[in-house]
Amino acid sequence: MIWSLSFDPLMPVWLLIAGGAAALAVTGLLAFMRLRGWPLRAAIMSLLLLALANPALEREDRQPLSSVVALVADHSQSQGLEDRTSVTDETVKALSAEISALPGFELRVLENRGNSGTGTELFQTLANGLSDVPPDRVGGAIMVTDGEVHDIPANAGALGFNAPLHGLITGRPNERDRRLVLEKAPRFGLVGSEQVISLKVEDQNAPASAAGLARLTIKRDGSIISEARVNTGETVEIPVEVAHGGNNIFEIEAGLLDGELTPVNNKAVVTIDGIRENLRVLLVSGSPHAGERTWRNLLKSDSSVDLVHFTILRPPEKQDGTPIHELSLIAFPTRELFSLKIDEFDLIIFDRYERRGVLPMLYFDNIARYVRNGGAVLLAGGPDYAGSGSLYRTPLAPILPAEPTGAILEEPFHAHLADMGKRHPVTRGLPGASQDPPAWSRWFRLVDTNVANGEVLMSGPQDKPLLVLNREGEGRVAMLLSDHVWLWARGFEGGGPHVQLLRRLGHWLMKEPDLEEEALRLSLRGADLIVERQTLGVSIGPVELTAPSGERSELILSEDEPGLWRAALPASETGLYTVTEGDRSALVHVGPQNPKEYSNVLSTTGLLAPVAETTGGVSARLADIGGNVTVPRIVALKQAAQYYGNGWIGLKTSQASILKGVDRYPLFLGLMGLALLLGVLTMTWYREGR
Numbered sequence: 001m002i003w004s005l006s007f008d009p010l011m012p013v014w015l016l017i018a019g020g021a022a023a024l025a026v027t028g029l030l031a032f033m034r035l036r037g038w039p040l041r042a043a044i045m046s047l048l049l050l051a052l053a054n055p056a057l058e059r060e061d062r063q064p065l066s067s068v069v070a071l072v073a074d075h076s077q078s079q080g081l082e083d084r085t086s087v088t089d090e091t092v093k094a095l096s097a098e099i100s101a102l103p104g105f106e107l108r109v110l111e112n113r114g115n116s117g118t119g120t121e122l123f124q125t126l127a128n129g130l131s132d133v134p135p136d137r138v139g140g141a142i143m144v145t146d147g148e149v150h151d152i153p154a155n156a157g158a159l160g161f162n163a164p165l166h167g168l169i170t171g172r173p174n175e176r177d178r179r180l181v182l183e184k185a186p187r188f189g190l191v192g193s194e195q196v197i198s199l200k201v202e203d204q205n206a207p208a209s210a211a212g213l214a215r216l217t218i219k220r221d222g223s224i225i226s227e228a229r230v231n232t233g234e235t236v237e238i239p240v241e242v243a244h245g246g247n248n249i250f251e252i253e254a255g256l257l258d259g260e261l262t263p264v265n266n267k268a269v270v271t272i273d274g275i276r277e278n279l280r281v282l283l284v285s286g287s288p289h290a291g292e293r294t295w296r297n298l299l300k301s302d303s304s305v306d307l308v309h310f311t312i313l314r315p316p317e318k319q320d321g322t323p324i325h326e327l328s329l330i331a332f333p334t335r336e337l338f339s340l341k342i343d344e345f346d347l348i349i350f351d352r353y354e355r356r357g358v359l360p361m362l363y364f365d366n367i368a369r370y371v372r373n374g375g376a377v378l379l380a381g382g383p384d385y386a387g388s389g390s391l392y393r394t395p396l397a398p399i400l401p402a403e404p405t406g407a408i409l410e411e412p413f414h415a416h417l418a419d420m421g422k423r424h425p426v427t428r429g430l431p432g433a434s435q436d437p438p439a440w441s442r443w444f445r446l447v448d449t450n451v452a453n454g455e456v457l458m459s460g461p462q463d464k465p466l467l468v469l470n471r472e473g474e475g476r477v478a479m480l481l482s483d484h485v486w487l488w489a490r491g492f493e494g495g496g497p498h499v500q501l502l503r504r505l506g507h508w509l510m511k512e513p514d515l516e517e518e519a520l521r522l523s524l525r526g527a528d529l530i531v532e533r534q535t536l537g538v539s540i541g542p543v544e545l546t547a548p549s550g551e552r553s554e555l556i557l558s559e560d561e562p563g564l565w566r567a568a569l570p571a572s573e574t575g576l577y578t579v580t581e582g583d584r585s586a587l588v589h590v591g592p593q594n595p596k597e598y599s600n601v602l603s604t605t606g607l608l609a610p611v612a613e614t615t616g617g618v619s620a621r622l623a624d625i626g627g628n629v630t631v632p633r634i635v636a637l638k639q640a641a642q643y644y645g646n647g648w649i650g651l652k653t654s655q656a657s658i659l660k661g662v663d664r665y666p667l668f669l670g671l672m673g674l675a676l677l678l679g680v681l682t683m684t685w686y687r688e689g690r
Contacts, residue, residue: 004057004058005055005056005057005058006055006056006057006058006664007053007054007055007056008054008056009052009053009054010052010053010054011052016049016052016053019049019052020049023042023045023046023048023049026041026045027041027042027045030042054666055666056664056666057664058662058664059662059664064104064654064656065137065654065656066104066105066106066137066654067104067105067106067137067138067139067140067636067651067652067653067654068105068106068108068130068133068137068138068139068654069099069105069106069107069108069138069139069140069141069142069651070108070110070126070129070130070138070140070141070142071092071095071096071099071107071108071109071110071141071142071144072110072111072112072122072125072126072129072141072142072143072144072145073088073089073092073109073110073111073112073144074088074112074120074122074143074144074145074146074149075088075111075112075113076112076113076119076120076148076597077548077549077573077574077575077597077598078120078146078148078597078598078601079145079146079170080549081146081171081261081262081601082171082172082261083170084146084170084171084603087170087622088144088145088170090631091144091168091170091622091631092109092144094631095142095144095631095634096109098631098633098634099634099651102634102636102651104636104653104654105139105636105651108129108130110125110126110128110129111125112125118150118151118596119148119150119151119595119596119597119599120145120148120149120150120151120596120597121149121150121151122143122145122149122151123149123151123152123153123159124151126141126143126159127160130160130161134656135160135161135162136162136654136655136656137654137656138161138162138163138652138654139163139651139652139653139654140163140164140165140166140617140643140650140651140652141159141163141164141165141166142165142166142167142168142649143165143166143167143168143608144168144170144622145167145168145169145170145608146169146170146171146601146603146604147167147169147171147603147604147605147606147607147608147619148600148601148602148603148604148607149607149608150596152607152608152611153611155611155614156611156614156615159611159615162615162652163615163651163652164612164615164616164617164643164644164649164650164651164652165608165611165612165615165617166612166617166618166619166643166644166649167605167608167609167612167617167618167619167620168620168621168622168631168632169603169604169605169608169619169620169621169622170603170621170622171602171603171621172603173603173621174205175205175261175602175603176203176204176205176206176207176257176259176260176261176602177203177204177205177257177260177261177262177265177601177602178201178202178203178204178206178214178232178254178256178257178260178263178265178266179201179202179204179265179266179598179599179600179601180199180200180201180202180252180253180254180265180266180267180268181199181200181201181202181268181599182197182198182199182268182270183198183199183200183235184196184197184198185197185198185199185270185272186270186272187271187272187273188272188273188275189242189248189272189273189274189275190242190274190275190276190277191242191243191244191245191274191275191276191277192241192242192243193241193242194239194240194241194242195239195240195241195242195272196237196238196239196240197237197238197239197240197250197252197270198235198236198237198238199235199236199238199252199268200233200234200235200236201214201216201230201231201232201233201236201254202232202233203232203233203257204600204602205602206257212231212232213229213230213231213232214229214230214231214232214254214255215227215228215229215254215255216228216229216230216236216238216252216253216254216255217251217252217253217255218238218240218250218251218252219250219251219252219253220240220241220243220248220249220250220251221243221248221249221585221587222249222251222578222585222587225240225241238252240270240272242272242274243274244274244513245274245275245276245512245513246273246274246513247271247272247273247274247588248271248272248273248274249269249270249271249576249587249588249589250269250270250271250272251267251268251269251576251587252267252268252269252270253266253267253268254266254267261601261602262601264548264549264550264575264598264601265598265599265601267576269575269576269589271589276304278304278305278306279304279305279306279346279347279510280305280306280308280344280345280346280347281299281305281306281307281308281345281346281347281348281349281506282308282309282310282337282345282347282348282349283295283296283299283307283308283309283310283349283351284309284310284311284312284348284349284350284351284353285309285310285311285312285351285352285353286312286350286351286352286353286354286384287312287352287353287354287382287383287384288311289352289382289483289486290486291483291484291485291486291487291489292311292351292352294485294486294489294498294502295349295351295380295502296309297489298489298498298499298502298503299506302503308337308345312353312356312358334358334359334360334363338359338363338366338367339362339363339366342366342367342370342375343370343373343375345370345375346375346376346510347375347376347377347378347506347509347510348367348370348375348376348377348378349377349378349379349380350377350378350379350380350381350391351380352380352381352382352384352483353379353384353391354384354387354389354390354391355389355390355391355393355394356389361394361395364391364394364395364396365395367395367396368395368396368398368399370475371399371472371473371475371476371477372399372472372473372474372475373473373474373475374473374474374475375475376475376476376477376478376509376510376511377396377399377475377476377477377478377509378477378478378479378480378505378506378509379391379400379477379478379479379480380480380483380485381447381479381480381481381482381483382445382447382482382483383408383445383447383483385404385447385481386404386405386406386407386408386447386448387406390404392404399470399472399475399477400477400479401451401452401453401454401468401469401470401477401479402449402450402451402452402454402465402468402479402481403449403450403452404447404448404449405448405449405450406448407448408445408446408447408448409445409446409447409448409460409461409462409464410444410445411444411461412442412443412444413442413443413444413446413460413461414437414438414440414442414443415438415440415443415458415459415460415466415467415482415496416437416438416458416459416460417430417433417438417457417458418456418457418458418459420455420456420457420536421456421457421458421467422562422563423535423536423562423563424455424457424469424517424536424563425504425508425514425515425516425517425534425563425564426457426469426501426504426505426508426515427457427458427467427501427504428561428562428563428564429561430497430500430501431497431500432496432497438496439494440488440493440494440495440496440497441487441488441491441492441493441494441495441496442487442493443460443482443484443485443487444484444487445482445483445484446460446461446464446466446481446482447481447482448464449464449465449468449479449481451465451468453470454468454469454470454471454477455468455469455470455536456468457469460481460482464481465481466480466481466482467479467480467481467505468481469508476508476509476511478505478508478509480505485498485501485502486498516534517534517535517536518534518535518536518584519532519533519534519584520532520533520534520543520579520580520581520584520585520586521533521534521586522577522578522579522586522587522588523588524571524588524590525568527570527571528568528569528570528571529545529568529569529570529571529577529588529590530566530567530568531543531545531555531557531566531567531568531569531579531586532557532564532565532566533557533564533565533566533581534563534564534565535563535565536563540557540565540581541581542554542555542556542557542581543555543557543567543579543580543581544579544580544581545569545577545578545579546577546578546579546580547572547573547575547577548573548574548575548576548577548590549573549575555567555569555579571590573590574590574591574592574595574597575589575590575591575595575598576588576589576590577589577590603621605619605620605621606619607619615643616640616641616642616643616644616650617643617644617649618643618644618649620632620644630647632644632647632648632649633647633648633649634648634649634650634651635648635649635650635651636650636651636653637650637651637652637653638652638653638655639652640652
């Protein structure tokens with residue numbers, strides 16, 4: 001309850017001021033003339049003016065408001081080291097009980113997980129938690145943290161309230177740690193090129209006897225590629241090779257420092273996106289036919305492909321004695337293509353090619369060697385493959401998975417996916433394949449073969465093989481045993497998925513990672529980790545996921561599509577995730593390559609001290625070496641320059657309140673005011689009468 005004096009003038013203020021001035025002038029004149037009773041006359045005029053000012057006593061009925069205190073618990077990744085998490089939980093529990101027992105205080109416990117790439121942002125959490133609280137109601141803030149906070153404001157004014165901020169620090173004062181600091185790392189690189197990563201090994205709080213050399217282990221996609229010994233504290237350059245297209249994940253790990261806090265930040269991860277130079281494809285077209293340009297048009301439409309195309313114009317039935325070297329506009333550079341520069345091609349395609357003496361047998365032997373050493377050959381055959389000029393009757397025969405019987409089936413049929421084709425990434429999910437018959441046009445010719453090796457992905461009439469894939473040595477071979485794929489390209493009977501099929505086929509031959517038959521993949525989609533297992537088998541076992549903190553968990557994948565098993569889970573940490581199954585492994589890095597959360601993990605009181613001291617608070621450790629956690633006492637103070645002392649910290653009591661009502665008591669209105677004026681006037685008359 002608050003009493004106060006207020007005025008509500010009965011006339012305009014300017015007129016009241018003019019009356020006061022006139023009364024003052026008259027009083028001065030009376031005093032100057034020394035007239036009897038002038039003080040009483042002055043009193044009468046003053047009381048009259050006071051009555052016109054209408055004074056009143058006001059009584060305010062107010063309800064005091066509680067002081068809001070924010071208790072911020074730091075549960076970022078660095079707080080998971082040693083016993084920091086348990087100390088934090090114990091401290092928060094004890095402080096919550098203390099503050100809740102104080103009358104006039106309202107507690108808000110705020111939790112910060114610190115999983116963003118920008119580090120531990122306790123002040124953002126504090127601002128969000130107090131966003132609906134007026135500044136004069138804030139009684140203070142207490143942060144339980146290791147002191148590694150990455151959004152500390154430049155000055156206390158940015159807090160938005162005038163109350164103490166206290167930092168209670170977990171951890172020990174004598175911690176030591178080794179960390180890897182990335183200084184420069186490329187983001188892209190050509191496949192096969194060498195890139196340079198610049199980094200430095202830093203030992204923090206290490207004794208002089210431990211300074212010197214550190215052992216570095218460099219891995220690419222989980223496999224060790226080199227090791228080195230470097231001087232600590234000096235910037236070094238590590239050369240690495242970009243081995244394949246897509247993400248090349250390099251891990252650089254320093255050896256352990258004796259007694260260090262954690263080995264987590266001994267590792268740096270660099271992801272370099274491998275960019276392929278244009279793929280080189282050699283297309284050799286043999287017997288002219290209606291679909292001769294299908295392959296050329298498809299390959300020319302792909303900007304990542306450099307195409308070299310030669311067409312042999314003379315059909316087998318044309319025997320006019322014209323020499324071979326006179327049948328082309330330019331000489332066919334057989335020696336240059338199939339001997340000197342054959343290894344520069346990523347893929348060689350024979351489209352209805354038939355032996356006519358253009359390529360000597362020695363060059364076919366070179367092609368077989370090229371495949372075994374990692375090259376790729378695609379044979380798109382028609383009647384040429386069944387006849388006497390078949391490529392099977394060359395040194396290519398040992399690497400070709402299908403042997404022609406000499407028969408050609410000429411009847412309408414729909415190409416069907418074989419059982420293996422439903423699971424293989426080249427043919428899985430082709431548009432229209434799920435219907436019976438498939439929703440694509442018919443073909444009318446198939447070369448009859450016996451498959452000795454490889455996998456049959458598509459079949460034709462009488463369940464004869466239509467598309468066969470095989471691995472030979474380090475290379476790959478594919479055979480399309482019909483020359484009618486052009487019917488799909490021309491839109492006959494609605495056409496078919498020729499672009500998807502032929503493009504996938506070409507990229508599988510050129511070893512595109514996404515089209516591997518047996519693969520384990522780990523990727524990040526939004527905020528979720530996606531684990532995928534591609535297999536041609538009918539079942540798989542569980543996989544093991546290792547989080548950046550080292551925590552391991554077992555995942556059970558479910559089959560989303562034939563041959564493709566998948567699981568999704570939230571990425572709760574920043575850093576490198578690894579998933580393994582047997583001898584297969586996959587990696588993905590979440591967040592920045594050099595995350596702030598692990599850039600420095602030593603606990604410290606120094607970062608929070610400036611802003612805490614400016615507000616009258618303190619930044620202090622909860623425990624000394626080998627000591628137990630000591631939670632300070634909480635003391636409520638109305639106003640102080642310093643809100644801490646030996647074993648205690650203070651919170652500010654809010655003066656805010658809610659006005660529930662006002663009672664007003666006029667002083668010069670009614671009988672009371674009239675009696676007062678008459679009394680003074682009577683005294684004046686009495687004095688004048690004497």
